[in-house]
Amino acid sequence: MKKFHYGLFFICLAVASCVEQQNFDQFDDLEIIPTVEASILYVESPESVINDASGAVWYIQTFNFDAFNEQFFADNVLDGVITYELENTTSKPLEILFEYLDDGGNILDSEFFSLDPAPTAVLRRETAYGTPTGRNLDIIRNTSGVRVNASNLGDTTSISILPDPMVIFRSSGKFRLRLK
């Protein structure tokens, strides 16, 4: 009889164990959307380079830039912001055109900057892509190169009185990616 009681006790213990209802389908709702940021392009030029140029356009350069149209990035990017920061300590008014190019060299988008001669405040601009009020995200997805076109609207002899005069172009991107 004792054996029976002990056996019954363990059976009750086993039956008493239970698992509250779980909903593993919730995993489908999981969203992993990190926001990543990194620098894109940095260009600096001393005033002497501008003065030495033969024409108004003192610098034009196309940069291959495959970060945006890498398969992983292009497939998962949701939206983002590109930040530009330009600083002109030369004695000249400058214009800088920043263009986004696709594989075929076609212009997808552009940013135009007009910089007054020194002393001038740092020009900072943020351009959104993929947001309701932003530009089309496909511009980013299809970008495989950028072109910088810099023009001098002033003379080619003057030198700024500021130390080490130059023009600096800085840029960075901050994007949301859907990993799941």
Added chain:
Amino acid sequence: MKLWKPLLTVIFLGSGFLYAQNRELLYDCTEIPQALLLNPGMETSFTWYAGIPLASGIYAQAGSSGITVNDLFANDGVDFNQKVRTRALNGMTKRDEFGATVQIDIFNGGFRSRSNPELFYSFGVYFETNTILYWPEDLAYLAFEGNADQLGRRFDLGHLKTRGEGLTVFHFGINKVIDRNLTVGARVKVYSGIYDFHSSTNSGYFLTEEGQNNLLSNTLVADMQLRTSGIEGIRAILDDEASGTVGGVLTKRALLGGDLGLGVDLGFTYHLDPQTVITGSLLDLGFVYHSGDVKGYSLQGRATTEGVEAILPDAFDDANSDFWQDLVDEIEAQLPFEDNNTSYLTFRPTQLYGSIRYNFGEPVNEDMDCDCDIGVTDADVRTPFRNATGLQLHAVNRPRGPQAALTAFYLRRFGNFLSLKGTYTVDKFSMSNLGLGMNLQAGPVNFYVLANNLLGYRNLADSRYASFQIGLNILSWGANR
């Protein structure tokens, strides 16, 4: 590749969730032959025993220290992403872990020497799998939140620590009664490694800060390594890159055709006085040399980038170069990701058990004295008392250092056919771990069932820890001396 992912899932998750390996209910249960695997120096009074193949010892342990299944998957109407963020991302640290141990006796037996009854031999083969994954706190944050607006924060790559293995163990043990008070034992083990993965010595960081030239600077300093053995061959079969079957590969590697290793267990039992006993054992003092089907991956170096840079007038000289590709090449040179086939050595997770037991009450066989002269030899083993209580200590070597557990227990014997053991264990996983074990002896048939963390059985999904053991043996007591 579709088959490959589930296999990885099974290795990481299906094999369980905890690695603590503490088997406090079985330890020093002298009526259960499999307790010899936890202390080869345990007092034994068997003449012989034979485990039922594949059923003499089945043990599984699972849990996590920081979160439960119920925390995430309860049908509570709370947004799942909110639960993940509050309970996992913000609720767990790098010291929290998921792990598992599964051990299955393939066969197990033992016999007492006829010529020298102080000696008891035991032997067998068992399969064991262990998995541990520490919560990669910083890397999880990086994956979920990214590096944006985290200037100056170093994401520690050392948070990635994981280890897993599956192996077959062939063992042979000798248990010797030295005198009336002391029993010692040793067990030699030959390990046949089936699979192993190992990434536990990582260091480095990922840092985003203001750039010197450009707006941002990203720095990656890494010394990371993943070593695997026995996995690449299976992957190749599943991806149709190699012939053969997964079953064939696993069987071959399980039967000494994989990585080989050697180990030893040591243990003792000593009577301080007729009622007080101390025991101790050191298990899996050994290693496995991984030399077959080895694949290692490493990421070592330091790289900092502020994007593509063109500094005039120097950049005029490189006007036709690919600035982007140059940048990628430079980073890859500074921070090479490489693979190799270098053999490696892993040490087994060594375990330490110790206990002090106080026996009291009437002897099980009431017509004998508690300290009477019967035993494996003429006067070596004592008749057990009805009751025993005491403390047990367990420690295991883990990737983040030793981990200990303390157990208080009470053992009650009911005649010669039944004994019950209750335990209360404190460790990093739980402060409310109550366990209960039953050992039933019906003639020559021995059956035991041991279950841990009983309070968790109210809702297993909300338990951070659960383990059970069952086993079936045929054994003979005392006659052949």
